[in-house]
Amino acid sequence: MKRGYLVVALTFVVLTALTVSAVAADTIKIGVAAPLTGPLAPYGEGVRDGAILAVEQANAKGGVLGKQIELVILDDQADATQAANVVTRLIQREKVVGVIGPVISATASVGGPICQRFGIPMITPTATAVSITRVGDYVFRVCFLDDSQGSAAVNYMYGEGIKKAAVLYKVGDAYSEGLRDVFMQKTKELGMESIDVAYNLGDTDFSAQLSRMKNFGAEGVFCPFYYEDAVLVTRQAKAMGYNPLFVGTDGWDAQELLDQAGDASLGSAMTTHFSPTDSRPIVQQYLADFQARFGHFPIVLAALGYDATRLMIEAIGRAGSDDPKAIRAAIAATEGFDGVTGSPISLDENGDPVKDVTIIKVIEKDGELAFDFVAAVRP
Amino acid sequence: MSRVVASLLLCAVCILLALLRKYRTHVVSNPALKYSYYPALILLAALGINYLLTALGANKVYTFQQAVYGLSLGSVYALIALGYTMVYGIIRLINFAHGDIYMVGAYAGYYAVTVMHLPFVPALVIAMVASSVLGVLIERIAYKPLRNSPRITLLITAIGMSLLLENVGQKLFTSTPRTYPTIFKASYEVFGVSVDQSRIIIFAVTVLLMIGLQYFVNYTKPGMAMRALSQDRDAARLMGINVDRVISVTFAVGSALAGAAGILVGIVYPQIKPTMGIMPGLKAFVAAVIGGIGIIPGAMLGGMIIGVSENFVTAYISSSWRDAIAFGLLILILLVKPSGLLGKSVREKV
Known part of the structure; x- marks a missing residue:
C-alpha cells in the first residue's frame, strides 16, 4: 500500500515538473494529431512531414513573435477514442496554442468539439466531412469541401x-x-x-x-x-x-x-487538391525543400499539412500574441493566403476555405x- | 397504331411458339425442323421488334446496341447458370459456392494471360481446368460426406464454402482489383450498331460451349448417366451407374463452364476481384430459376433474359431499378410458373 502512494506521489511531482517546464519554456507550441501507426499511417506521416517542414522553415527565419515554434506530434491511430485522448493531452498537458489535425473525418469530428470547448483553434488539413467545421468558431480546415x-x-x-x-x-x-x-x-x-x-x-x-x-x-x-x-x-x-x-x-x-x-x-x-506539376514558384520551392529535408517525394496530403501549419503560424504572427483567442480571430480573418494547394485562400464564416481547385x-x-x-x- | 399491334402480335406468337411444350416435343422429334425451328423463331421475333420500333419511331441503333450489350452480359449469366442448374438437377443442391468458382476461373485466366503470357485459347482452357478441379475438390471434401444428410445441411455447407472461398481469395489474391490487359481490340459496325470483337467472342464461345454441353448430355454415356441420375438416383444406382463418379463429372463440367465465364468476363469487363462472384452468382441463380431449374436450355434462356433486361432497364430507366427488376422477375416467375419458363409443371407426389 505504501509503495502505491509513493508511486502516485512521484508521478504527481514529475507531472507538475513537466507542466511547469512546459509553461516556462520560451517557445510557442503547436500540436499535431495524426495517425502514425495503423493502415492510415502513410496519410498521417504525410501531414506530419508537411507540418515539420513548415515549422522548420519558420524557425529558420526567426520563428514567430520572436520565439521559436515547437511542434508536439502525437499519434491518434485514426481512432476516435484515441483522437479524443490525444487532442485533450495536447491542450491540457502540452499547452499548445493551436492544433493541426486530426487527419480523417471520423477523428476530426471528435477533435473539433474538444478544441471548441477549451477554446484552442484547430485546423484540420484534410478532413472533408461538412459537419466538422460546424461545431463552432474554433474549428477550421484548409482542404476544399467535396x-x-x-x-x-x-x-x-x-x-x-x-x-x-x-x-x-x-x-x-x-x-x-x-x-x-x-x-x-x-x-x-x-x-x-x-x-x-x-x-x-x-x-x-x-x-x-x-x-x-x-x-x-x-x-x-x-x-x-x-x-x-x-x-x-x-x-x-x-x-x-x-x-x-x-x-x-x-x-x-x-x-x-x-x-x-x-x-x-x-x-x-x-x-x-494539389499538383506537383503546378509551375507556381511556391509549389516548386515546396517540392524542392521537401525532398531536400525528407529525401522522398511528398504525397498530396503533405501539401495540405504544410499549408495548414503555415496558415496557423502566419495567423499567430498577425495576432501579435500567443493567446489562443487572438489566434482564432486571426485565422478567421485570413484573406489572400498564398498556399501550395491553391491560392489565394480565404476562410468563410464556417471556417471552410474559399480557394481554387x-x-x-x-x-x-x-x-x-x-x-x-x-x-x-x-x- | 395497327402496325404496333401487328408487330406486338408477331412477337407474342413467336414467344408462344417457342415456349409451348406441345409444339416443342413435336419439333424436336421432326429432324427437318430440329435445328432451324428456334433460329427461325428468333429471326422472326427480331423482325417483329424491328417493325415495332419503326412504328414507334424509336432510335433503333440505340435499342439494338443495348441488345448487343445485353447478350454479352447474358452469356456470362447463362454460363454460370448452367452450373447451378446441372448440380441442382443431379443432387437437388443450390451450390452457392458456384459464383466463387467463377471468381477463381477469372483469376486463373488472369494469371495465365499476364504471368504466363498465354494467348486467349490456352488461357481459357487453363481457367476451365482450374475451376473444374476446384469444383470437384469442393464436392469431394464438403458435399460428398453429407450425401445422406438433410438438404438444409448441404445448403448451409454450400454457403459456408462460398464465404470460405471469398475470404481465402482475399488473402491469396489480395482485395485490390486486378485488371485484365486488352486482348481483343477490334470493333465492327453493323447497321450503325457497334459490335466489339470481345463481345462476339464472349457470345460465340458461350454458344459453342452450350452446343458442346447439349451434345455431351444427350449423346454420351456420362451424359446419359447424368440424365438417369436426375430422374431417379436409386434406380440409376441399381442399373449399375457409379453415382459418385457421375456427380463428380457434373461438378467438373459445371465448374468448367463457370471458369470459362470468369475469363470471358475478364476480356469484356476487365476488372476482377475476390468478391466478384457474389452478385453474378445470385443473378445466375435467378436466371436458372427463370428458365426452369434443372433444365439446361432454360439456364441459357434465363441468362439471356436477365442480361438483356438489365441493359434495357439501365439504358431506358435507371440502374437503380436494375437489380430490383431482376429479382422482381424471379418473384413473378415463382408466382406464375414456379417450374420456370421451360419447366413442366410436375405435381408433387404424395
Missing part, C-alpha cells in the same frame, strides 16, 4: 466550350450522390444541358450507361468516384468509340489509373502516361 469539386468540374467543362454534359454516379454513395446534385444544379445555372446516369456498387459493365450518355450527345462526363471504376469506364468508352472529356475527382488522382486504364485514360481531366489531365510524356497541371479553377 462540393467545390463538382462546381469546379462544371466550370472547367464550361470553359472548354462543352454545352452538353453528363454525370455518372454511384447509387447509395453519399460522396457520389452529393456531387451529382452539385453538378446538376451548377449545369442548370450555367444553361448547360445535362443528364445524370446511375450505376451500382460492384458494377463492372458500364456499356448501357456509356451508350446512354453517347446517345444523349454528352461531350463531357463528370465522374465522382474512385479510380477502380474509372479504369472500367474509360476502357469501355474507348472500346465503343465514345471519347468525351472525362472529368474525375480527387479519387482519380492515382498512379493505378494510368497503369490499369493505359491509353484509355489519355486526355481525362480531374479535380484535385486544381485541375490536372492525363498526358503522354516521353512515351509514358503522366498527370499534368492544367488550370486552377474557382468553384
